[in-house]
Amino acid sequence: MSGKRSIFEEVSDDQKQSAAQPGLIDRGRGGARRGIRIWLMLLFAMVVAMIVVGGLTRLTDSGLSITEWRPITGAVPPMNEAEWQAEFDKYKQIDQWRIQNQWMELDDFKEIYWWEWGHRQLGRVIGLVWAIGFVGFLVARRIPAGWTGRLLLPGVLGGVQGAVGWWMVASGVTQGEGMTSVASYRLAVHLGLAFVILGFLAWYIYMLGRDERDLMQARRxxxxxxxxxxxxxxxxxxxxxxxxxxxxxxxxxxxxxxxxxxxxxxxxxxxxxxxxxxxxxxxxxxxxxxxxxxxxxxxxxxxxxxxxxxxxxxxxxxxxxxxxxxxxxxxxxxxxxxxxxxxxxxxxxxxxxxxxxxxxxxxxxxxxxxxxxxxxxxxxx
CATH class of the missing domain: 1.20.120 (Four Helix Bundle (Hemerythrin (Met), subunit A))
Structure with missing residues (x-):
């Protein structure tokens, strides 16, 4: 009968079985691993630059040149001589100028101001790059399973770092207390948190360099x-x-x-x-x-x-x-x-x-x- 099927039909040449598909553990979970890894590598390089610029800011005694914490409006530097003089007058009120830098003229002040402004501005740029990347991958639903919290963490720590940075600077923005630099233990907290952020970024970069299946096998x-x-x-x-x-x-x-x-x-x-x-x-x-x-x-x-x-x-x-x-x-x-x-x-x-x-x-x-x-x-x- 034409309707009957041969017991050998499954191995006939007329039909082919679908090929095995490896990597099923990564299907639907992989997300944009390569793109996210490149984004994290960019953040890593920027944090390294941030640490180096911060070190140079400290070595040039520039960290107290900006005496206020203005996360938004502080992104715009002085635009004319009147604004520069106003910033210089604020600096003249703190102990560092009174004890250590009374010799400074406005042009000397500008040199140390640009170091601190550059350091803070780089922090703002890092935050912006993180936010754009995180929101972009999140909206596109390209974040691998289990990675949303991990990728959120550097941004949260970066926000904390900004607050810690001002907490550090505030210890040196004093009047009549004889402080000419920031408190050393606060500087240690600030630098330590930068290395923590750098460590998480590096670890995530290492993990995203290999697929989930490889990591699960390697863990054994x-x-x-x-x-x-x-x-x-x-x-x-x-x-x-x-x-x-x-x-x-x-x-x-x-x-x-x-x-x-x-x-x-x-x-x-x-x-x-x-x-x-x-x-x-x-x-x-x-x-x-x-x-x-x-x-x-x-x-x-x-x-x-x-x-x-x-x-x-x-x-x-x-x-x-x-x-x-x-x-x-x-x-x-x-x-x-x-x-x-x-x-x-x-x-x-x-x-x-x-x-x-x-x-x-x-x-x-x-x-x-x-x-x-x-x-x-x-x-x-």
Whole structure:
């Protein structure tokens, strides 16, 4: 009968089975991973620039030139001589001008004003780039599943960073209190939050560089012990960054320029002369620099331990990542010593800060590869 079907019909040449479709786990979940990754890379580069410009603003003593926090109207700089003079008159009311910069004329003030204005303006541009990207991907429904909260986080932290920035500046905009710079611990919070934002951006960039299926498979090969060690190294490096910010906040890097001794002896002279005692850990140049040095030595020792463990990883790219971390750490220690010996000139000091960003990023990369190793075939090995 023509209506009957042969038991062999399913393997006949007349019909073809639909081909298997790999990657179903990513279907409907992938979103615009590549586009979002490029957007995050742009934000990452802008945050790096923000940190560098912030460092130069601090090194040129420009951070207190704008004495008001105007998130919207402050985007427009003075447009004529009358407006410039008004800004200069506001600056003349604070202690930094009265104690340190009475020699300044209007043209001198303009130089430091542009540094601080540029720093704040770059922050506004970063916020705008984040907002446009986030809203655009959200409206287009191109954000991968589970990523909306992650992509919202840098914007929220950026808003907090703006408030922290003014909280920092406000500590130096004083009258009659003798303050000529911002509080060092507030500077440390400000810089630390910038590195936190940078860390989230880097981690997301690493994750979006691989599809969900690859990450799920790689997670099964996680090197737990090495991940814990690299997490410890990350936290230790972050602590050293905070201490370095306090060094910069009180110009402690220029207080003692001998090495390996400090002030010609093992312990800095007059390290604990301030009262109450706790102030010395934030405001004593000798003690703060000494703490930064000791933390650097300990970080190097711990870095060696992590590096030796990382060399035993079964994955070549993970081993390479830890080699890169160790090389950057060694270079950073050497550059730190050079910075001290030469009295922290701005050219070397800003390079020291920039290398801290590189080291931070490399540590995050090595940590990521311990959590999501890249498998290598025997032939590739």
């Amino acid at each position: 090969a996680k090197e737990a012990r090495l991940f814990s060690l690299s997490t410890g190294l990350m936290h230790f490096a972050f602590l050293q960054i905070l201490i370095g910010a306090m060094v910069a906040g009180i110009d402690a890097g220029r207080s003692y320029t001998d090495w390996p001794l400090i002030g010609g002896q093992l312990l800095p002279p007059d390290a604990t002369v301030l009262e109450p005692m706790w102030r010395n850990f934030f405001e004593s140049p000798g003690l703060v620099q000494f703490i930064h040095r000791c933390a650097g030595y300990l970080l190097l020792i711990f870095g060696v331990v992590v590096w030796l463990r990382g060399r035993n990883s079964a994955h070549p790219q993970t081993r390479f990542a830890f080699n890169a971390v160790f090389a950057a750490l060694l270079l950073q220690v050497v550059l730190g010593i050079v910075t001290v010996v030469y009295g922290a000139p701005w050219q070397i000091a800003i390079l020291h800060q920039l290398l801290a960003i590189v080291l931070w990023t490399l540590i995050l990369r090595a940590r990521f590869l311990t959590a999501y190793p890249i498998a290598t075939s025997l032939r590739g090995a």
